[in-house]
Amino acid sequence: MKAVAMPTVSRVAVCGGTHGNELAGVYLVRERLKRRADGTEPVSVVTVMSNPRAVQLCVRYVETDLNRCFTRATLSAPVSETSPYEMIRSQELNALLGPKGSAQAVDLLCDLHNTTANTGLCLITYSDCDWICLHICKHLQARTNTSCAGKAMHKSMEIGPQPHSVVRSVIFSAMQEGVQLMMDWICQFNSGGFSTTNPCRNLFAVCVFMNIDYPRDSETHVITAAVHPNLQDRDFCLLHPGDPMFLSFSGETLRYKGKEALYPFFINEGAYYEKGIALSLARKRRVEIPSVRSETLR
Amino acid sequence: MKAVAMPTVSRVAVCGGTHGNELAGVYLVRERLKRRADGTEPVSVVTVMSNPRAVQLCVRYVETDLNRCFTRATLSAPVSETSPYEMIRSQELNALLGPKGSAQAVDLLCDLHNTTANTGLCLITYSDCDWICLHICKHLQARTNTSCAGKAMHKSMEIGPQPHSVVRSVIFSAMQEGVQLMMDWICQFNSGGFSTTNPCRNLFAVCVFMNIDYPRDSETHVITAAVHPNLQDRDFCLLHPGDPMFLSFSGETLRYKGKEALYPFFINEGAYYEKGIALSLARKRRVEIPSVRSETLR
Numbered sequence: 001m002k003a004v005a006m007p008t009v010s011r012v013a014v015c016g017g018t019h020g021n022e023l024a025g026v027y028l029v030r031e032r033l034k035r036r037a038d039g040t041e042p043v044s045v046v047t048v049m050s051n052p053r054a055v056q057l058c059v060r061y062v063e064t065d066l067n068r069c070f071t072r073a074t075l076s077a078p079v080s081e082t083s084p085y086e087m088i089r090s091q092e093l094n095a096l097l098g099p100k101g102s103a104q105a106v107d108l109l110c111d112l113h114n115t116t117a118n119t120g121l122c123l124i125t126y127s128d129c130d131w132i133c134l135h136i137c138k139h140l141q142a143r144t145n146t147s148c149a150g151k152a153m154h155k156s157m158e159i160g161p162q163p164h165s166v167v168r169s170v171i172f173s174a175m176q177e178g179v180q181l182m183m184d185w186i187c188q189f190n191s192g193g194f195s196t197t198n199p200c201r202n203l204f205a206v207c208v209f210m211n212i213d214y215p216r217d218s219e220t221h222v223i224t225a226a227v228h229p230n231l232q233d234r235d236f237c238l239l240h241p242g243d244p245m246f247l248s249f250s251g252e253t254l255r256y257k258g259k260e261a262l263y264p265f266f267i268n269e270g271a272y273y274e275k276g277i278a279l280s281l282a283r284k285r286r287v288e289i290p291s292v293r294s295e296t297l298r
Numbered sequence: 299m300k301a302v303a304m305p306t307v308s309r310v311a312v313c314g315g316t317h318g319n320e321l322a323g324v325y326l327v328r329e330r331l332k333r334r335a336d337g338t339e340p341v342s343v344v345t346v347m348s349n350p351r352a353v354q355l356c357v358r359y360v361e362t363d364l365n366r367c368f369t370r371a372t373l374s375a376p377v378s379e380t381s382p383y384e385m386i387r388s389q390e391l392n393a394l395l396g397p398k399g400s401a402q403a404v405d406l407l408c409d410l411h412n413t414t415a416n417t418g419l420c421l422i423t424y425s426d427c428d429w430i431c432l433h434i435c436k437h438l439q440a441r442t443n444t445s446c447a448g449k450a451m452h453k454s455m456e457i458g459p460q461p462h463s464v465v466r467s468v469i470f471s472a473m474q475e476g477v478q479l480m481m482d483w484i485c486q487f488n489s490g491g492f493s494t495t496n497p498c499r500n501l502f503a504v505c506v507f508m509n510i511d512y513p514r515d516s517e518t519h520v521i522t523a524a525v526h527p528n529l530q531d532r533d534f535c536l537l538h539p540g541d542p543m544f545l546s547f548s549g550e551t552l553r554y555k556g557k558e559a560l561y562p563f564f565i566n567e568g569a570y571y572e573k574g575i576a577l578s579l580a581r582k583r584r585v586e587i588p589s590v591r592s593e594t595l596r
Contacts, residue, residue, distance in 0.1 A: 163461030163568050165462065166571075228467060232468070274356075
């Protein structure tokens with residue numbers, strides 16, 4: 001199969017602090033901003049602190065979740081002084097890095113996140129056909145213990161476990177390495193270095209099938225059980241029908257009642273309590289990625 | 299040595315949610331409140347959600363840290379509608395469980411906390427001479443992996459590691475077991491069951507010697523290093539002069555420069571970033587606890 005010709009990736013955005021209390025991304029962006037570009041970089045990278053007010057307060061968001069503001073509707077809605085801060089900020093970021101979907105937009109945006117779940121390094125992408133992102137994921141998988149979850153030239157890099165409002169050195173370093181490996185791949189791709197070493201590949205990714213909420217009191221909706229110790233921290237390990245899923249605060253084991261073995265992830269993520277998600281369950285799928293080459297060299 | 303006669307412990311308070319995002323204590327208190335007392339309990343226990351507004355919002359505190367409001371000055375200060383919520387709440391709690399230091403006060407107050415540090419089960423008490431608390435600590439040490447840190451009939455039970463705004467089942471269970479073991483000791487003490495089995499004992503506790511802040515930028519005061527991977531999660535393991543302490547975000551190892559080997563704890567606790575504490579360093583000390591017996595039986 002012939003390599004598919006694709007435009008070079010000439011403008012990249014690295015964003016951290018989209019959630020202000022996910023500190024590995026916050027400190028990585030600060031560190032990058034200290035080192036001024038000297039004009040010799042092979043790729044133009046814009047480094048952005050996405051939600052500076054939330055970072056300042058060390059909270060996920062100030063008024064509304066910035067990460068849910070990048071819909072076309074929100075990006076084009078009229079704003080006033082009374083609009084939520086994150087809605088205004090999403091339009092600022094769209095002007096800086098977009099407009100989303102336009103020719104002026106950056107070619108690739110890497111948004112840095114942390115999770116309290118034991119996901120390791122996990123790339124989240126939103127399309128089966130975004131071959132650049134999928135090749136980068138494959139590149140990272142070969143060099144680190146990276147998972148890929150699929151749900152555009154926009155990908156999130158999630159790393160855990162790390163409590164929110166805390167930075168752990170090993171998580172910071174893993175994120176730094178992930179960003180560096182991504183940059184390495186982009187440089188090689190742009191320079192044509194992959195014309196032979198970048199064959200058609202299979203990537204195993206997981207695709208969300210359903211979200212599971214915590215067991216709750218039917219009247220008060222208060223959570224009545226925690227994730228079972230046998231499941232806690234076992235992100236991306238197959239969960240079989242009948243396996244323990246929750247342990248209630250009164251000591252009762254609640255089991256997975258589905259009929260299909262699935263892959264759990266984002267297990268016990270702190271920020272998802274308010275969203276009613278204890279974990280996501282996913283199916284594994286094989287994605288075929290064609291060989292790619294950069295257009296400019298032919 | 300003859301056993302020291304002490305009053306029975308007839309009124310106990312179990313408090314959770316003093317910090318509203320430390321969820322093991324929050325759920326333990328909720329679970330206890332569901333089970334109504336049936337009048338047959340050997341000890342009168344009052345169970346209290348200390349900071350319900352912070353619990354509702356899942357934050358450490360709403361306006362000011364409730365755990366710093368129990369000074370005599372704050373408890374006796376005049377309050378108005380504009381006073382910080384936690385200042386008003388501390389006076390309500392003092393009316394309910396105190397007044398602090400008076401004969402009407404509860405005999406023992408156990409305040410449930412979580413930490414992102416890997417402390418395991420750790421009891422914090424504020425006096426060398428609070429023999430009831432120290433005996434309870436010894437009782438727990440013999441049955442679980444409990445540490446004791448010394449700084450009146452008030453003790454904090456800290457358990458970690460657990461991210462704030464998250465409840466982990468094993469941490470919840472360890473806290474539940476800790477409270478149960480405390481109650482067991484109190485019942486045995488009250489019934490005179492310790493007259494022979496409760497000899498003079500030595501307890502090893504750690505006493506805070508100094509707090510260490512994160513390395514910071516001299517101009518911006520922004521943190522420039524994380525706790526070193528060799529030190530992270532090694533609470534209560536001796537730190538020697540020259541041992542790695544921090545790893546800067548640019549990759550430089552910073553070492554412990556003290557001349558004395560000390561015991562680190564509360565390593566990388568999320569809530570202490572704002573207090574300028576990366577870890578506490580403590581000296582170990584041996585505390586002699588005399589045998590005690592309850593007064594009413596003689």
